[in-house]
Amino acid sequence: MTIIIDFDALKVAELYLHTLLSRATGHITGQHEVNLNATTLMPQYKSRLEKWATLHTPTPVVAPTPAEPQVSVSMKQMEADNNADLQRRVNKARAIQRLEEYAKNVGLADTQANADLIRKWVEASGGVWTVQIVDAAVQELNNQLE
Numbered sequence: 001m002t003i004i005i006d007f008d009a010l011k012v013a014e015l016y017l018h019t020l021l022s023r024a025t026g027h028i029t030g031q032h033e034v035n036l037n038a039t040t041l042m043p044q045y046k047s048r049l050e051k052w053a054t055l056h057t058p059t060p061v062v063a064p065t066p067a068e069p070q071v072s073v074s075m076k077q078m079e080a081d082n083n084a085d086l087q088r089r090v091n092k093a094r095a096i097q098r099l100e101e102y103a104k105n106v107g108l109a110d111t112q113a114n115a116d117l118i119r120k121w122v123e124a125s126g127g128v129w130t131v132q133i134v135d136a137a138v139q140e141l142n143n144q145l146e
Contacts, residue, residue, distance in 0.1 A: 001035070001036050001037055001050060002033055002034065003033070003036065003049075003050065003053040003054075004031055004032070004033050004034075004057070005021065005027075005031070005032055005033075005034050005053055006030075006031045006056065006058040007021075007022065007028060007029050007030055007031070007032065008029050008030070009056055009058070010052065010056075011029075013052070013056065014048075014052060017045060017048060017049055017052065020045055021034065021039070024039040024041055025039065031058050036050065088128075088129075091128070091129055091130045091131075092129040094130070095129040095131055095133065095134045096129075098131045098134045098135065099118065099134055099138075102134075102138055108138070108145060108146075109145070109146035113146065114145050114146055117141050117144055117145060118134070118138070118141065118145075121137040121140065121141055122137055125137070
């Protein structure tokens with residue numbers, strides 16, 4: 001008769017049977033399939049082990065479900081991303097300030113038409129707002145701006 005024995009549970013419940021079966025099979029811990037008929041145990045111990053095994057059927061071991069992969073972002077990477085975002089914001093604010101200087105000092109009209117022309121030019125140039133890009137846009141669009 002082949003049965004599954006939880007050697008850890010058997011050791012706690014029936015130390016003597018555990019010792020006998022461990023010597024006969026070589027297993028000390030864990031769950032193992034044991035053919036009692038192939039062991040050299042005396043019939044009364046085989047009978048006790050059969051009864052014990054039917055009352056203490058080991059619960060099947062369920063493989064843990066793999067956890068969702070964790071996206072690991074280092075503090076350095078977060079800091080670099082934040083710094084890059086901050087620099088983009090500063091550059092855009094300076095670019096807008098530069099446009100206000102053109103309106104105030106050079107006479108560039110503050111109109112929606114001018115804003116649309118400059119915005120389209122900046123987007124066509126990569127979409128990065130900087131003082132240099134604004135200067136280039138105003139110079140390039142000089143004949144079209146009001």
